[in-house]
Amino acid sequence: MVSIEDYGEFETAWCPGCGNFALLEGMKKGLVAAELEPHRVLFVSGIGQAAKAPHYLNANVFDGLHGRSLPVATGAKLANPELTVVVESGDGCCYGEGGNHFLAAIRRNIDVTMIVHDNQIYGLTKGQASPTSAEGHITKAQPHGAPLERFNPIAVAVAMHAGFVARSFTGMTDHLAEMIRLGIRHRGFALIDVLQPCVSYNRVNTFAWYKKRCYELPAGYDPRNHAAAMQAAYEWEERIPVGVIYQNDRPPFEDHFPVLGGGPLVGREVDRAALKDVLKKFV
Amino acid sequence: MVSIEDYGEFETAWCPGCGNFALLEGMKKGLVAAELEPHRVLFVSGIGQAAKAPHYLNANVFDGLHGRSLPVATGAKLANPELTVVVESGDGCCYGEGGNHFLAAIRRNIDVTMIVHDNQIYGLTKGQASPTSAEGHITKAQPHGAPLERFNPIAVAVAMHAGFVARSFTGMTDHLAEMIRLGIRHRGFALIDVLQPCVSYNRVNTFAWYKKRCYELPAGYDPRNHAAAMQAAYEWEERIPVGVIYQNDRPPFEDHFPVLGGGPLVGREVDRAALKDVLKKFV
Amino acid sequence: MKLDPVNIMIGGEAGQGLATVGELLSRILVRGGYSIVVTQSYQSRIRGGHNTYTVRAGTGDLEAPREPIDILVALNGETIEKHRPELAGGGVILAGESFAEESDACLAMPLGAFAQETYRNTGALGVVCAVLGLDRETAAGSVTEAFGKKKPEVADSNRDAFLAGYAWAEKQSSYARKLPAAAKRGARLMLNGNQAIALGAVSAGARFCSFYPMTPSTSIPLTLIGLADKMGLIVEQAEDEIAAVNMAIGASFAGAPCMVATSGGGFALMVEGVSLAAMTETPIVIVVAQRPGPATGLPTRTEQADLEFVAFAGHGEFPRAILAPGTVEECFHLTRAAFDLAERYQGPMFVLTDQFLADSLRAVEPFDVTHLDRVRPGGDPGSIEAPYLRHRVTEGGVSPRLVPGAGAHLVVTDSDEHTEDGHLTEDLSERTRQVDKRLAKVRGIAAGVIPPVYTGDDAPDLLLVSWGSTRGAVREAASLVSSGNGGSVWEAMDEIRADGGTVGTLHFPQVWPLVPEQFLGHLERAKRVVCVEGNATGQLANLIRRASGFDITERIGRYDGLPITPEYISRALESMGGTGGGA
Amino acid sequence: MKLDPVNIMIGGEAGQGLATVGELLSRILVRGGYSIVVTQSYQSRIRGGHNTYTVRAGTGDLEAPREPIDILVALNGETIEKHRPELAGGGVILAGESFAEESDACLAMPLGAFAQETYRNTGALGVVCAVLGLDRETAAGSVTEAFGKKKPEVADSNRDAFLAGYAWAEKQSSYARKLPAAAKRGARLMLNGNQAIALGAVSAGARFCSFYPMTPSTSIPLTLIGLADKMGLIVEQAEDEIAAVNMAIGASFAGAPCMVATSGGGFALMVEGVSLAAMTETPIVIVVAQRPGPATGLPTRTEQADLEFVAFAGHGEFPRAILAPGTVEECFHLTRAAFDLAERYQGPMFVLTDQFLADSLRAVEPFDVTHLDRVRPGGDPGSIEAPYLRHRVTEGGVSPRLVPGAGAHLVVTDSDEHTEDGHLTEDLSERTRQVDKRLAKVRGIAAGVIPPVYTGDDAPDLLLVSWGSTRGAVREAASLVSSGNGGSVWEAMDEIRADGGTVGTLHFPQVWPLVPEQFLGHLERAKRVVCVEGNATGQLANLIRRASGFDITERIGRYDGLPITPEYISRALESMGGTGGGA
Numbered sequence A, B: 001m002v003s004i005e006d007y008g009e010f011e012t013a014w015c016p017g018c019g020n021f022a023l024l025e026g027m028k029k030g031l032v033a034a035e036l037e038p039h040r041v042l043f044v045s046g047i048g049q050a051a052k053a054p055h056y057l058n059a060n061v062f063d064g065l066h067g068r069s070l071p072v073a074t075g076a077k078l079a080n081p082e083l084t085v086v087v088e089s090g091d092g093c094c095y096g097e098g099g100n101h102f103l104a105a106i107r108r109n110i111d112v113t114m115i116v117h118d119n120q121i122y123g124l125t126k127g128q129a130s131p132t133s134a135e136g137h138i139t140k141a142q143p144h145g146a147p148l149e150r151f152n153p154i155a156v157a158v159a160m161h162a163g164f165v166a167r168s169f170t171g172m173t174d175h176l177a178e179m180i181r182l183g184i185r186h187r188g189f190a191l192i193d194v195l196q197p198c199v200s201y202n203r204v205n206t207f208a209w210y211k212k213r214c215y216e217l218p219a220g221y222d223p224r225n226h227a228a229a230m231q232a233a234y235e236w237e238e239r240i241p242v243g244v245i246y247q248n249d250r251p252p253f254e255d256h257f258p259v260l261g262g263g264p265l266v267g268r269e270v271d272r273a274a275l276k277d278v279l280k281k282f283v
Numbered sequence C, D: 001m002k003l004d005p006v007n008i009m010i011g012g013e014a015g016q017g018l019a020t021v022g023e024l025l026s027r028i029l030v031r032g033g034y035s036i037v038v039t040q041s042y043q044s045r046i047r048g049g050h051n052t053y054t055v056r057a058g059t060g061d062l063e064a065p066r067e068p069i070d071i072l073v074a075l076n077g078e079t080i081e082k083h084r085p086e087l088a089g090g091g092v093i094l095a096g097e098s099f100a101e102e103s104d105a106c107l108a109m110p111l112g113a114f115a116q117e118t119y120r121n122t123g124a125l126g127v128v129c130a131v132l133g134l135d136r137e138t139a140a141g142s143v144t145e146a147f148g149k150k151k152p153e154v155a156d157s158n159r160d161a162f163l164a165g166y167a168w169a170e171k172q173s174s175y176a177r178k179l180p181a182a183a184k185r186g187a188r189l190m191l192n193g194n195q196a197i198a199l200g201a202v203s204a205g206a207r208f209c210s211f212y213p214m215t216p217s218t219s220i221p222l223t224l225i226g227l228a229d230k231m232g233l234i235v236e237q238a239e240d241e242i243a244a245v246n247m248a249i250g251a252s253f254a255g256a257p258c259m260v261a262t263s264g265g266g267f268a269l270m271v272e273g274v275s276l277a278a279m280t281e282t283p284i285v286i287v288v289a290q291r292p293g294p295a296t297g298l299p300t301r302t303e304q305a306d307l308e309f310v311a312f313a314g315h316g317e318f319p320r321a322i323l324a325p326g327t328v329e330e331c332f333h334l335t336r337a338a339f340d341l342a343e344r345y346q347g348p349m350f351v352l353t354d355q356f357l358a359d360s361l362r363a364v365e366p367f368d369v370t371h372l373d374r375v376r377p378g379g380d381p382g383s384i385e386a387p388y389l390r391h392r393v394t395e396g397g398v399s400p401r402l403v404p405g406a407g408a409h410l411v412v413t414d415s416d417e418h419t420e421d422g423h424l425t426e427d428l429s430e431r432t433r434q435v436d437k438r439l440a441k442v443r444g445i446a447a448g449v450i451p452p453v454y455t456g457d458d459a460p461d462l463l464l465v466s467w468g469s470t471r472g473a474v475r476e477a478a479s480l481v482s483s484g485n486g487g488s489v490w491e492a493m494d495e496i497r498a499d500g501g502t503v504g505t506l507h508f509p510q511v512w513p514l515v516p517e518q519f520l521g522h523l524e525r526a527k528r529v530v531c532v533e534g535n536a537t538g539q540l541a542n543l544i545r546r547a548s549g550f551d552i553t554e555r556i557g558r559y560d561g562l563p564i565t566p567e568y569i570s571r572a573l574e575s576m577g578g579t580g581g582g583a
C-alpha cells in the first residue's frame, strides 16, 4: 500500500499563495490513488516554476530543457514501457517552446500523462504573456496587450483526437487528483490542463476568477462524443468546464513496436547469431 | 496590366509528371488574377521539392531553412507591410519541422498567404512519411506503416479560428488560381493546402486517388459557419472538399503595431530629438 | 569616519523589494556626483531565497565590484549570517531590530518606528543615506520622484519613511561612514549594460527585435519595448528562439536593421539561423548574455563560458565578429559597432555580454546623439545596373545590397548554394566562387578589428589579460598593485611591487577575429602573463593560442556564478605563486 | 590491354538507375575478389540532372578515389560532354549508340539490341563486365540474385540483357580493359560508411535511434530500420531534430544505448541537447555526416567543414570526444568506440563523417562479432549504497550510474546545476564541485585518445596531415610519390623524390581532444608540413595550433563538394611550390 508520506514533503521555491502548492498536493493524491510507488514513476519536466514541481516529491526525475519534456518522456517510455511517465511543466514550456512536440505527442498517442500548470503567464521569467494568456492581456512585455489569440490547448487536442483530454483547477484538489489518476490509467497520451493561479504575475486570472467560472461537467456528459467535446472545448469566458472533456481508445504508440513485446529495451544482450545473419546480407 | 509572361518560364528540377508543375501554373495565374507585379511579391520558402517552386518564377525570393518559412515571412511582412508575402513549401516543411510556427502564425493572423504543396510525403529526402501521410502508409522508413495519426492541417487551422482556410488540388488549376487570389486578397493569415501528387514516392495518394475524391464545396456552403467548417475539415476518406472551408475577419497582426501607421520600417531616419528624450529618462 | 569608495551590500529575500531600494540608492548616489558599480546576485525564483544588491560608490572612477563590505544592510537575519564574514574591518551592519545582532558593528534600525510595513525599506534607505552623509533634500526628492508615478499618498508615505529613517540615523554618529562630497558635474545617465545595449541599438537605427524571454537577456527587449512606439520599432515576442532568429532575418532581408537577444540555451537554438544569415548574407546583430551552463545551469548568475561556442557556432564556414563590452559605455558603442559591421559585411555579428554586466548599473556621461549615424540597409536601385545580382562577386566579397519592394528589381537569395543572382545552383565552380566571395569578407573584418587595450609599461613583470566584463577587475587589480594600496590581501602582488616590479593589463573588447599583430608583442615582452576569465577552461587563452601560437599557461578562472573581483585575482595569484597553475 | 587498378565512371540522369547498376557492378567486383572504392556524386533532385557513380577496382588494396577515368559508361550524351576531359590516355567510352561520339575511344553500345528499354542498363552492365574480363557466370549470377527479389521474369529478362551485352562486348576485343584475376579470398562484406556505422552501433548494443531525415545521414537510420525487428531496437522518425536528440536522451536516461544521426543543419538544432546530455551526464552518440554549408549549402555533396563547430557546440563547458572515421572499417569500429566512450564518461560523444565516406562502398573483411562486447548502461542497484546519488562526486568525475525502475532507488537529474542527488541547487559551492567533477572526466578521455597514425620515415621532407575521410587520398599520394609512380602530374612530389626525399603521413582518426604528445614530435621533425582537409579554412590545423602551438602554415583545402584525391593534392602542391600558400 502506497501512502502520501511515501512521496515526502519538501521545501519549495514558490511564492506564498501560489496555485502550485495545491497542484503538488493533488499530484501526490493522484499518484497514491493510482497505487504507484515512487520508484515506478518517472517525472519529466522542463524549465519554469511549474517544472520545479517534480523536485518536491519522491520519484525518478528528469528535469530537462525548457519546452522539451515530451520528446524526453517519449524516449524514456519507449525504452522502458514499464515506467509510468508523467510530464509536468508550465503553459509556456508545453504550448510555447514545446508546441511542435505537443502536436507530435497527440499524433503518436504515446502513453504519457502530461500535466500542464496553466497559469496563463511566463512566471519564472517574470510575467511575459504565454500562449494561453488572453488576447489583450497586458504585461511588461506586452504593454498594448498580448497581440496573439489565446492558444486553446483543449480545442486543439480534441480537434486532433487526443486519447484523453481533461481540465482541472488547483481550487479543486480532489477533482485534480481524480483527473490525474484517470490520466495515468488511460493507455495513451493524456493531457490534463490545470488552471493554476499565479499570484505574482497574473492579476487577471486569479483564484477567484477561475473559482467563479469552473464547473464540473454534468453526469450526462459523454467524453466520447467528439462533437460535444469540441463544443465544451470552446467554453471559456463565462463558464469553464472541468473534468474529462474527451477520450477515445486509440492504441498507444508503444503497441506499434513488435520489439517491445519482449519488454523493456533495457539490459538486453546483443543477439550475436542474429547479427551474423544480418552481416551475411552484405556479402 | 500584369500578364503571365511577366512571371516567366524556367527549367525545373522536378520529376516529369509531378503535381508541382500544375501548382506552379496555378500560382502564376493566381498572381496575375491578383494583379500583382513580380517585384511587389516576396516568396518565402523552406527546403524540399516544393520549396524550389519560387525559383521557377519571377519575384523576390527568400528561400530559407527547412521548416522556418513562416517566421521569416512574418519578419519581412512586419518590416514592410506593403510587400505581398507568400509562403510556399511542402507538407513536411510546414507541418513537420515547422509545426510550432504554424500554430503561432494562425494565432498572430499575420497577413501572409501560405501555400502548402501537400504530397503527403517527404519528397526530396526520398520518400519518408510526412505529417500528412496516412496512418499506416508504408515507406522505406516506415516499413510497418506510419505509426502516427495523420496530421489534419485544415482541422487544426479551423479549430484555432485561422483567418482563411482553403484546400485545392493540382488537378484543378483554375480553382487553385482562384484560391490563391482569394488567399492573397484576404487580410490576415491564409492557409491553402494543395493536394499535390508525388509520382516518385507516393503511390497511394495519386492523381487518380485525389481526382476521385475531390469535390467543390456547394454554393450554399458558408465558410463563416465554424461548426460546418469543422465538419468539412474532417471529410477525407471518401470525399475531399476543396474550396474556402473557413474564413473570418480577425484583424491582421500588423494592425497591432502603431508604428506601422507610418508605413514600412525600411529607410526611416532615427528621430534624434525623441532619442534625447528617451535618454533623459535615465538621468 | 570617512570612506571613499564605500561598498554597500543590501541583502534579503526575493520579493522584499531589494532591487527597488538598491536602484533608488544608486540613483541618489549618481545624482550626488558619485561613480557607482552595482552587482546584483539573485536566485532563479520570484519570492523568498536569498538575494543581494551591492552598490560600490566613490568620488573617483570605479571600474569593478570589490569584496569587503563596508555597510551591510540586512533586510532579514539570513543576510547577517551569510555575509558577516565579508564585513570589512570597521564595517557596519544596518539591520532591522527584530533580527539585528548583538554587537558594536551592528546598528539595529527601529523600522517599525519609521513607517508602516510597506514603507520600511524606504525607512532603511533613509538610514543608509544618513550614514553615508548624503544630502537629505536631494535624496528625499529622488524618493518622491521614484514613487510619484504611483498615487501621491504613496509618494508622501515613502518620503516620510525616508526622512524618519534619515533623522533617526543622523543621531547614531558612531555609525556614520560619510562619503566625501563629490565634485560637481553635469547630469549623467544611470544605465546597466542591457539598457545601454538597447539604446545603442536604437541609436544605430534598429527597427526590429524578436526575442524569447531568457535571463539575463530579457531586459534588452524590455527596454526596447519601453521606447518602441516613441522610436518607431517593432519588438516581437516569438514562439521560440528559432522563430526569433528567423523573424529577425526576414525583417532584415526586407530592410529593417534587426537584433535578437538571448542567452546560451536560447542561442543554441539560433545556431542554424546564424548559418542562414551568413549564407543569405543578411545582416543581423545577435546579443548573447552569458550565464553559467551547461544546459539550464545557474539561470540568474554570471559566467564567460560561451566564447568558443559563439566563435564557432553554425555549420559551414563564414565570417563573423564578436564584440565583448567591458563597460556600460562599451555596451552602447560596441552594439552600434555590431550594427555597422552587420550592415557592412552583410552577415551575423555578435555582442557577447553576461549577467554581471547586464545588471550592473553605472553612472555614464550622456551620449552625444547628434553625431551618431545610423546604418543604411540597401542602396539606391537606380545606382545598380540590371539585372540585380544579390550575391554579385566583388573584390572584397561584399555585394551591393538592395531591399525587395524598393524598385522594380528582384531580390533573390537562397540557403542553398546559389549563383550571383541568388538562385539555387549545384554548379561546383559557382560554389567555390561564392565560398571565396563570402570568405573574402574575413579580410575586411580583420582589418577593422578593435585593438586590445594595453595599460602599463612596455615590459611588465606581470601582464593580466582579460576580455568583456572582467575588464574592470583586472584594471583595478593592476593599478592597486602598482600603487601599493593592495592591503593585506595583496601580498602576492606586493612582492612584485616590492622589488620594483610592474603590472600591465591587456584587455580585449573584440574577441573575434583575433589579429596577433595587435597583441603578440605585449605577450612576448611581459615577464609573466596570466589570463583572467569567468570560465573554467581559459577560452580566450585558447583562442589566442589558436591565432598566435602564444600559450598563456597561467589562467585564472571563475565559474561559481559570481563576477571576478580584484580580490579574487590576487587570491588566485597567491595560490599560483610565481609558478603558475590554474585558480 | 590490362589495367590494374581500373577507374570506371557511370554517368547519367537521376532516376536512370545509375545507383542500381553501379552497386551491382561493385558487388560483382567484390565477389570477384577485387578491392573497390566507390564515389557517388549526385544532385539534390529525384529525376534528371547529372549524376555519376564511380567505381575504382583493383587486385591490390585501394584507399582513395582517383581522377583519370579509364572506362566512362555514358547513359546519356551529357555524360560524354562533361567527363570526356577526364578520360585517361587509352581510356574508353562505353556509350549508348544514340548519343555515342565518333572516335576510336568510344564504343557505341547497341543497347536496343540487348533488351527492351527497362533492361538496357543491365545490358550496359554486361558490356562493362566483358570489357573488364570478369567471369560471365558469377556476374550473371549476381544479376539474377539482385533482381530475384522482384518477379522471376524480371530476373530472367535482366539476366538475358546482361548476357547479350556481355556476348556482344566480348567481340569488341580492341576495347578490352581486362582486370587481372584477383587472388582467391574468403567472402567479404560490401558496405558503405553509413551502413558500417549502423552495424557498429548495433554490435555495441544500440537499442534506440531517433532521427529526422537529412542527407547524407539518412541511410544510417534506414539501415537500422532494416534490421530493427531482428536486432530488437527502436528507430523513430521524430517531428524535428530537437525532438530527435531529446528522445534519444530520454531513452538513454531510461537505459537504452542510443544514437542520433544528422547533418550540419540538423545538428545545429541539436546543440542545446548536446549541452543537456553533458549536464545530465546522459550517454549519447551523435553522428554528424558533413555536407557543404553554410545553411542548406550543397545538400548531396561532401565537405569536412563542421569540425570546429562540433568541437565547441553547446553552451557551457563540458567533456566530449570526436571520432572521425577514415575508412569503412573505422566507421564500424569508431562508432563502437563512441558508444563505449558515451557510456564510460556519461555524456555526448561524436562520430564525424561526410557524404563521400557515407556513400562510398568498399570491400570489407567480415567483423568477428563473437568477440565484440556491448555497452552496459547502469550498474547493479544492490552494489550501490542508498540514497543513490546520480551525480556523486568521484575521483575521475564519473558517477556510478543506475537506471530508473531497476530497483527501489530513485534516479534524479536536472539541466539546472544540481547537488549530487540530482536536485536543483543554487548553492555556489555545490556548483563549483559539479563543474570540477564534470571537467575531471576530460583527463580520462584524454588518456584514452586514439593516437594519430603515422607512416613514413622519422624525419620526412614532406609530411601530409589529414583527418577523417581524407585519409586514403593522403596515403595514396604519399606512397605514389615514394614509389615514384606519380606519372606526369607528380612533378611537384617527384622533385622531392628525385633528390632522395621522402613523404610521411599523419592521420587523425580522433580529432578531439588533441594530445600534443601524440603528434608534436612528428610535426617538428618533418622538413615541411602540409595539412590536407576538405574545407576552406584548415580547421584541423587550427585545432592543432590551439592544442600544441604548432602552426601548419601550408594548407590544402577543397570545398567544391567533391572528395579530395591524390591528384588534387599533387596539383595543390605544385601550385604551392616549396613555398606554401593555400590551394
Ligand SMILES: Cc1ncc(C[n+]2csc(CCOP(=O)(O)OP(=O)(O)O)c2C)c(N)n1
Pocket (backbone or CB within 6 Å): A047, A048, A049, A050, A051, A065, A066, A089, A090, A091, A092, A093, A094, A117, A119, A121, A122, A123, A124, A125, A130, C212, C213, C214, C215, C241, C265, C266, C269, C296
Ligand atoms: C531555450 C530556453 N528559452 C528560454 C528559457 C527561459 N525560460 C525559463 S522558464 C520560461 C517560461 C516559463 O513559463 P511557463 O512554462 O509557463 O512556466 P511558469 O514559470 O509559468 O510555471 C522561460 C522563457 C529557457 N530556460 N530556455
Ligand SMILES: Cc1ncc(C[n+]2csc(CCOP(=O)(O)OP(=O)(O)O)c2C)c(N)n1
Pocket (backbone or CB within 6 Å): B047, B048, B049, B050, B051, B065, B066, B089, B090, B091, B092, B093, B094, B117, B119, B121, B122, B123, B124, B125, B130, D212, D213, D214, D215, D241, D265, D266, D269, D296
Ligand atoms: C534542419 C533540416 N532538417 C532536415 C533537412 C532535410 N530535408 C530537406 S527537404 C526535407 C523534407 C521535404 O519534405 P516536404 O517539406 O514535404 O517537401 P517535398 O520534398 O515533399 O516537396 C527534409 C527532411 C533539412 N534540409 N534541414
Ligand code: SF4
Pocket (backbone or CB within 6 Å): A013, A014, A015, A017, A018, A019, A020, A049, A050, A119, A123, A124, A197, A198, A199, A200, A201, C046, C047
Ligand atoms: S511566480 Fe507565479 S507561478 Fe511562479 S511561484 Fe510565484 S505565484 Fe507561482
Ligand code: SF4
Pocket (backbone or CB within 6 Å): B013, B014, B015, B017, B018, B019, B020, B049, B119, B123, B124, B197, B198, B199, B200, B201, D046, D047
Ligand atoms: S519527388 Fe515527388 S514531389 Fe518531388 S518532384 Fe518528384 S514527383 Fe514531384
Ligand SMILES: [Mg+2]
Pocket (backbone or CB within 6 Å): A048, A090, A091, A092, A117, A118, A119, A120, A121, A122, A123, A130
Ligand atoms: Mg506559466
Ligand SMILES: [Mg+2]
Pocket (backbone or CB within 6 Å): B048, B090, B091, B092, B117, B118, B119, B120, B121, B122, B123, B130
Ligand atoms: Mg511533401
